[in-house]
Amino acid sequence: MPSFICTTCGVGYAPSDTPPQSCRICSDERQYVNAGGQDWTTLAALQATHENDIRELEPGLFGIGASPQIAIGQRALFIAQPGGGVLWDCTPLVTPEAVAHIEAHGGLRAIAISHPHFYASMVDWSEAFGGIPIHLHADDRAHVMRPSERVTHWTGETLDLGQGITLIRCGGHFAGSSALHWAGGAGGEGVLTTGDTIMVVPDSRWVSFMYSYPNLIPLPARAVARIAGAVAPFASDTIYAGWWDRVLRGDASARVRASADRYIAAIAPE
Template sequence: MPAYLCATCGTQFTPSDGAPASCPICNDERQYIGSAGQRWLTLPELQAGHRNRVEAHEPGLVGIGSEPKFAIGQRALLLQTPGGNILWDCISLIDQATIDAVRALGGISAIAISHPHYYSSMVEWSQAFGAVPIYLHAADRQWVMRPDPAIVFWQGETRPLFDGVTLIRCGGHFEGGTVLHWAAGAQGRGALLSGDIIQVVQDRRYVSFMRSYPNLIPLPAAAVRAIVGAVEPYAYDRIYGAWWETVVGHDAKHTVHASAERYIRAIGG
């Protein structure tokens, strides 16, 4: 039975005889059903028309993104550490060429994902590398469309992985919205891998925070302050967002503070 993919958000569902009636993730107010209506495809269909680009961001951090763009269009990040590699966030497309490229980089020991919009084909990725654990915050359990024994629902505010890598629950965009702190990133100054929980915007001097980006639903001031507070104990000079060009290259902690102040002023909070 095929495991259908939602064409709008890229989430893969449990294998079934026919396509699901609808995608709960896209029916939620933070996402949307495309103007052409609910559409589905299978992984072989996606493989037929797309390929993955694999390209380094900095030593120890490699981007993996699909071309042409599919669904939301995010790229994953392969974080290489002495204790094993971590795939941060995920994408829908996985094929033999990608598996070979990732194995050449040391494979994958764990997967961690910021929020449900990037769950995509996480189970396919886990299985391709030996059923490696997939770390998701337990607060977002209801949004898992393809349950699997490899999924580890962690609880609380932080979850250390290994080699100076820590998952931090920020909330905001989703209750379990998570960022990854990489202590060795940015030449030892620290980096955040933020998905769009902390959204790098076009003006790289700033980031932003939203409940819904496509539907322009803002977060309240208290939620923004909570995000800033969650990452405050950690040193970081760089932020890698969810897309290839969404990078704050330096002075990222100041950027987060200044952006939060600007945001709260703008909403009158």
């Protein structure tokens, strides 16, 4: 049986003979159902019409997207490390070419995902590398549409994955929305990968924070302050959000603080 994949959000569901009646992820107020109605695809169908787009972003870090774009168009990040690296976030498309590229750079030891909109084909990615663990925050357990023994629900505020990689629960967009800190990134100055828990905006000197991006629902000041506080202990020079063009380079830690202050000031009562 195939895992049906929502064409709007790209999230895969538990294998079934027929597609679900609706996508629970898109029915949530943070997302939306296409005006044309609910529609589904499968991994096999995507493999027949798409290919993975793989780019080296800096030494030891590769972006993995899809061409043409699928669903909301995010790209994953592969941090290559000795003994197996980490795949951060997920895309609906898994191809033999992408697997071979990762294997040629040391393989994978774990997958970690920022929030439910990026769960995508996470189980297929795991199985392609022998069933490696998928680390999701337990606060988002209810949003897992394809349960699997590969999924590990971590708890608390941080999770150390070893070799300088730490998961950080930020909250905000979802209760378990997380970022990943890679201490060795940016030439040792530190990289923060954020999905859209912290979003680099078109003016790439700044970031922002939202409860819903497509529906333009903001977060309250306390949530924004929490997000900024959660990542403050992790020195970072560069932020990679969930899309190719959303990158902030240079003194990222200070830019997050300044962006949070700007946001909170903008929503303060007059």
